[in-house]
Amino acid sequence: MTSATPGEAIGESADLLVVGAGPAGAAAAAHAADRGSDVILLDAAVFPRDKTCGDGLTPRAVAGLQRLGMASLLDDRPRIRGLELNGWGTRRRVDWPGANRFGAYGSAIARTELDDAVRRSAVDRGARMVSGAKAIGAQMVGGRIESVTVTREGRRHQIRVRDVIVADGVRSGLGRSLGRQWHRDTAFGVAARSYADSDRADSEWMGSHLELRDPAGDLLPGYGWVFPLGNGTVNVGVGALATDKRPASMALRPILEHYAAMVGDDWRLTSPPRAIASALLPMGGAVSGVAGANWMLIGDAAACVNPLNGEGIDYAIETAALAVAMLDDENDYSTAWPALLRREYGTAFAAARRAAGLLTVPQTVPLLGRPGIRSPRLMSTVVRVMGNLLTPDDADLIARAWRSAGRVTARLEDRPPFS
Ligand SMILES: Cc1cc2nc3c(=O)[nH]c(=O)nc-3n(C[C@H](O)[C@H](O)[C@H](O)COP(=O)(O)OP(=O)(O)OC[C@H]3O[C@@H](n4cnc5c(N)ncnc54)[C@H](O)[C@@H]3O)c2cc1C
Structure with a gap:
C-alpha cells in the first residue's frame, strides 16, 4: 500500500500540487495538465487501489467523464436507464428524466478501475x-x-508550490491541518458496500430499496442498493443517515448481509456478499475552511456529496473542473472558492440536507415512503433529486420549487453550506 512505484521521483516544485488521486484529484490534475500547468499528483496509496463505494455513476457523473474525454471507459459497462425503486410492497421503475441536460444514461464501474483510469489519463x-x-x-x-x-x-520531502488542490477525501488530513472543519450537526452518511456474483449483472436498472430494515425488522433511515457492474458482479450496499443528535449506531455488516439475503432471489445472486467495507460520508457542503489564498478543497474533502443518496463522484469531477478554472481567474481563493461552491450547490444542498435531517427522525420514513412510492409523479421527482439531475439552469416547476425550498432553508440555517 505504501511502497512507491518504481521510477516516480518526487519533484522539488510544481505550479500545482494536487493531493489525492481519487476522481476529484485525478480529474483536477488532468484538466490542469491540459492547460499546460506543471502538475504533481500525489497519493498516499499505490494504484490500482480500492475505495469503499457503491460504484454507481449517475448521468451527471457519466457526463463528467465524457468531458474528460473518457466516455469509452464505459463502453462494455451497463447502460443504466434509471432507478428500480422498491418499498412497502411496491416496485416502480423510473427512467432518468429525459429532459436532464447531462445525458440519458448512467453506469457503474468498480472504483479500483475507475480511479486508476482517471489517474492514468492525468499522467x-x-x-x-x-x-x-x-x-x-x-x-x-x-x-x-x-x-x-x-x-x-520513511523519508521526508518538501515540494514548493504555487497552488494546491486538496482532494484527500472524507477525512481530509491535509485539509484539517489547514483549518477545514466538518460539522456533524447536519446530516451525514454511514454506508457499507460489498460485491456479489449475479446473473442480473447486466441489468439496465439500479436497484434501490427505500424501505431498509435491520435483521430484527426495524425500519432504518436509509436505503439499500444493488448496482450492476456488468461483469457478472453487482455492488450491494446499505447506507443510513445520521446527525450528532441522532447518531446511526447500528452495525452495518449484519444489516448488509440481511439486505443481500432479501434481494438475493430478485437479483439472482449466486454468491454471498464479499469484500464488505464501510465508511462515513460528509454531505451537503457541511464543512468550513474550504479555501485559503492559494489552496482549495474539492470533492469529499469539501463535503460535496448528495445528502439524499450519498453520491459524490459527479461532484468530485465537477469541482475539479471548477477549481482548475479558478486557478486562471483569481489570485486569492479564500472567499472566491466558497462563494462559487455556494452558487453552484448551496441551495440544493441546503434543501437536501434539511430533508435528510428529517429522514433521521424514525417516523418520517414510513410517513413519506409508503404513499410516496405509490405516486409515479413523486417518484419521478425523487429520481431527479436522487440522481442529482437538477441544476441552477433548470426552469421547470419542480426545479424552481426545489430551489425555493433551498433558499428558504438556507435563510433559516445558522450556518449555510461551505461556511
Ligand atoms: C459506502 C459508500 C458508497 C458510495 N457510493 C457511491 C456511488 O454509488 N456513487 C457515487 O457517485 N458516490 C458514492 N459514494 C461517494 C464517493 O465514494 C465519493 O464521493 C468519492 O470517492 C469522492 O472522491 P474524492 O476524489 O473526493 O475522494 P477519494 O475517492 O476518497 O480519494 C481521496 C484520495 O486521497 C488520498 N489521500 C488521502 N489523504 C492523503 C494524504 N495525506 N496524502 C496523499 N494522499 C492522500 C487517498 O489515498 C485517496 O486516494 C459512496 C461512498 C461510500 C462511503
Whole structure:
C-alpha cells in the first residue's frame, strides 16, 4: 500500500500540487495538465487501489467523464436507464428524466478501475504522479502555502508550490491541518458496500430499496442498493443517515448481509456478499475552511456529496473542473472558492440536507415512503433529486420549487453550506 512505484521521483516544485488521486484529484490534475500547468499528483496509496463505494455513476457523473474525454471507459459497462425503486410492497421503475441536460444514461464501474483510469489519463496528459507518498503538512509564508511536506518510505520531502488542490477525501488530513472543519450537526452518511456474483449483472436498472430494515425488522433511515457492474458482479450496499443528535449506531455488516439475503432471489445472486467495507460520508457542503489564498478543497474533502443518496463522484469531477478554472481567474481563493461552491450547490444542498435531517427522525420514513412510492409523479421527482439531475439552469416547476425550498432553508440555517 505504501511502497512507491518504481521510477516516480518526487519533484522539488510544481505550479500545482494536487493531493489525492481519487476522481476529484485525478480529474483536477488532468484538466490542469491540459492547460499546460506543471502538475504533481500525489497519493498516499499505490494504484490500482480500492475505495469503499457503491460504484454507481449517475448521468451527471457519466457526463463528467465524457468531458474528460473518457466516455469509452464505459463502453462494455451497463447502460443504466434509471432507478428500480422498491418499498412497502411496491416496485416502480423510473427512467432518468429525459429532459436532464447531462445525458440519458448512467453506469457503474468498480472504483479500483475507475480511479486508476482517471489517474492514468492525468499522467498521459503530462501530470507527474507520485504514489505511496503522504502529504503531512504545509509551510505557510504570508498566508500562502509555500511548500508541502510529504513522506514516502520513511523519508521526508518538501515540494514548493504555487497552488494546491486538496482532494484527500472524507477525512481530509491535509485539509484539517489547514483549518477545514466538518460539522456533524447536519446530516451525514454511514454506508457499507460489498460485491456479489449475479446473473442480473447486466441489468439496465439500479436497484434501490427505500424501505431498509435491520435483521430484527426495524425500519432504518436509509436505503439499500444493488448496482450492476456488468461483469457478472453487482455492488450491494446499505447506507443510513445520521446527525450528532441522532447518531446511526447500528452495525452495518449484519444489516448488509440481511439486505443481500432479501434481494438475493430478485437479483439472482449466486454468491454471498464479499469484500464488505464501510465508511462515513460528509454531505451537503457541511464543512468550513474550504479555501485559503492559494489552496482549495474539492470533492469529499469539501463535503460535496448528495445528502439524499450519498453520491459524490459527479461532484468530485465537477469541482475539479471548477477549481482548475479558478486557478486562471483569481489570485486569492479564500472567499472566491466558497462563494462559487455556494452558487453552484448551496441551495440544493441546503434543501437536501434539511430533508435528510428529517429522514433521521424514525417516523418520517414510513410517513413519506409508503404513499410516496405509490405516486409515479413523486417518484419521478425523487429520481431527479436522487440522481442529482437538477441544476441552477433548470426552469421547470419542480426545479424552481426545489430551489425555493433551498433558499428558504438556507435563510433559516445558522450556518449555510461551505461556511
Ligand atoms: C459506502 C459508500 C458508497 C458510495 N457510493 C457511491 C456511488 O454509488 N456513487 C457515487 O457517485 N458516490 C458514492 N459514494 C461517494 C464517493 O465514494 C465519493 O464521493 C468519492 O470517492 C469522492 O472522491 P474524492 O476524489 O473526493 O475522494 P477519494 O475517492 O476518497 O480519494 C481521496 C484520495 O486521497 C488520498 N489521500 C488521502 N489523504 C492523503 C494524504 N495525506 N496524502 C496523499 N494522499 C492522500 C487517498 O489515498 C485517496 O486516494 C459512496 C461512498 C461510500 C462511503
